[in-house]
Amino acid sequence: MKIRIWLIKSGNCLPFKLIIKKIVILPDHKLEAWNSWYDEKKRCDPNFERDFQEAISRSKTEQESIDESTPAVSRGATKSSIQNLEVVKLDGSGSSSKNPCTICLEEFVMGSQATKLPCSHMFHGDCIVKWLKEDHLCPYCRFSLPMD
Template structure:
């Protein structure tokens, strides 16, 4: 009687793997929720698509372990119990996702990412010429009685008294020969990324 009962009761499942699987699912869910709330929806979708294959494989491994543990008991269990305990990879996939992912999903993610990126286009010569060019004076070098070290952040040379400097809307100053090519490529301040053309 005891041997029959022992044959009917399933062997303990590898609980560490099962706990790891559940923890990974919970961690991935929380991580995707965090990225969705604080970063961006496209980042959350990308993270979910990165995590899904790993979670699918881990879940499949746990299900395979369940199957291998149940194979020894298959002759004693009923058909209904077998159907309930054994899951195919397709069923596991359906449990893990709301839909099947196809080859177009990667392209959709790239398009979504491209649409979310703020593109910085260069400025025209006319727009650059509209930015003021100032002559560096003694008063600019000493703000509130404190000597200020004014440097062009592009070439790293000092802006000396009497030299010309182009000033962008955020009040950063640069040599015109340094900042003009930068603005043609990107219409933003190289220091603070503030838009230089409004």
């Protein structure tokens, strides 16, 4: 339902369009006591008005920062290429296993497992999976994995 209302203020006409989304019918004596949701909250909670203003401005800035920081195209490696990575058991015989994981810079524990990229660089499984979801390049030599 659309109603056209003219606000008359000191002789001037101000036309605007009002769209009614919900009709609340109140008897006269209740109308006085009736408050809008906002007024009611304001009355019950002394911090509400401040919180409300804060919430409005916060959601706006968050939305803006998301728009700025999220690239339109993901540069992560494909799911299948991450899933199909070779997992090797470190027994201390290979030379590359003596180097630390270049993502977290922690050394590998002998006897534990590491994930090997096609370029033969090794990383902790958790480290490289997180990395490849963001970037399809090997953090060590920038070997390129398939990208979506």
